[in-house]
Amino acid sequence: MPIAKGYAATDASKPLTPFTFERRDPNPDDVVIDIKFAGICHSDIHTVRNEWKNAVYPIVPGHEIAGIVSAVGSAVTKFKVGDRVGVGCFVDSCVGCATRDVDREQYMPGLVGTYNEFEADGKTRTQGGYSDSIVVKEGYVMNIPDNLPLDASAPLLCAGITLYSPLRHWNAGPGKKIAIVGMGGLGHMGVKLGAAMGAEITVLSQSLSKKEDGLKLGAKEYYATNDPATFQKLAGAFDLVICTVSAEIDWNAYLGLVKVDGAFVVVGAPENPIPVHAFSLIPGRKSISGSMIGSIKETQEMLDFCGEHNIVSEIETINIQQVNEAYERVLKSDVRYRFVIDIASLAA
């Protein structure tokens, strides 16, 4: 069994610490990847701190993985040694089904998360990208376009696809007015991707502190949600409002910004239920929906789109020894806009 080094959580209340573990022996359809960079997603923190009540320790988090193929199994056809590749939030899907649902596999019960889950064998725990190598079935590995830097591409594998998928599903494009709520790791990707699709993007952020960035990344307008006038001025203005914040905000106020037949789409999950008034929905045939990452097929499409449009995440690169400190800064929204761990620092 190949040995991997990484950082793991061993308990909900302890910091991540160095951890050595075994990866599985590669199967004929597996790709072995030297991990070069791993993004830090807020879900990593929720998981390792057991806020979702499903943690099985030790956990090596990380599902925004960018690296280089170091070996391929005999049956692998899509990748060769040296390829620049990415792995996202899951490493298998549709387990137990006769056919893989290539368009919606992220919503199927047989999804296998990149970490803190069981592999398809039902026994081996999956471990994520805060580590120097990973073994993944080729069908769950994606190409990172040559013109994109690996470090800033890592967050595309979760933050990028989390915004790309609803933008596509709700038909972002020329003539569409779209609001992105929250200007963080997710939101700033929504601005870049939505603008590249040709939609008119407005950022709705708590304050105007990141306005300059927002406009630079492609937003046409930028409003502060701590100003009640924003909700009057923008009433009924948007075809689509994508909410990236997991804070408990008043969804009814945001539904007021949606046009007739418009959609309010939640990609950030508040811990508690949010009260929704029927009269926020009925008089305009409005909807509230949720959206979660994307399929492998759609994630590859997103990476190709990013290659064509030269889109990557805005990142702050850290050494892995700084990961616990970075977590605290994520919780304070003190990052512009995504932390990425340089895995080379593991050897330091």
Place this chain on the structure above:
Amino acid sequence: MPIAKGYAATDASKPLTPFTFERRDPNPDDVVIDIKFAGICHSDIHTVRNEWKNAVYPIVPGHEIAGIVSAVGSAVTKFKVGDRVGVGCFVDSCVGCATRDVDREQYMPGLVGTYNEFEADGKTRTQGGYSDSIVVKEGYVMNIPDNLPLDASAPLLCAGITLYSPLRHWNAGPGKKIAIVGMGGLGHMGVKLGAAMGAEITVLSQSLSKKEDGLKLGAKEYYATNDPATFQKLAGAFDLVICTVSAEIDWNAYLGLVKVDGAFVVVGAPENPIPVHAFSLIPGRKSISGSMIGSIKETQEMLDFCGEHNIVSEIETINIQQVNEAYERVLKSDVRYRFVIDIASLAA
């Protein structure tokens, strides 16, 4: 000015009483209708009791109107004296806009309700169908197919279109599994219409007391929502769930019955907001939407569809002197399935 006789509410706490009032002089584009039947909608009760805080008394309620054309203005082209016609929830739309939105006028700010609102002139109060005549612009009058009885057709104008529109909008048809929540005046129309469209209809009612009716009207299955096993058995079963109840039920439980990419559509409006969990929406890209009646164009389409499929409401006909008693029975859900006032009783 033509004189009309009817029943009106003069105060939130008083019963409806006989009331004589003036209808406007017909304009060249107006149709004058001898009202024969008027359905009783729960909204009538909400409005006259000022539960929606917008009552201006006196109010003649009634927006499920069926009658016979008694006169037409000189510019009227679609109707002639003797035609069997209906009037629904609004008598004008898109007021103040350059173009009428014929497909979505019910959601436009310029909608003029059939009663308790101002006519397009901004001064005259509209008064509804619990009366012997009404004057309506021809563009807001619909034909009732010859093969349908006038009395049982009256509820199609609100209850019928309230279900028809979301069924069409969310693509009800062969191969679709649809649940109708609530087996009342709205719900029973959903069963009939959905089944006629070719969808497989399941009724979700509090108890099984109306099961026999439900199956007779076209439902394939019928489950009691007071049995928790229903929610386990039907998890992820439906493409579409239409909720007709205005009671404060747990929408999250019903979202659990929806398939990936499925919709939970609210046509009954609970008074208070309902807590919605993001995790009820995100892991299946599910949605909660609202829907409200339909456009005149769509309502005529619905009436024609009902004519083709011989669909009307199940009704209990009453004399207008029984209206206050009928209101109490509506509040107790003691009607199968819609009260219709025989306006001839006004002359009694």
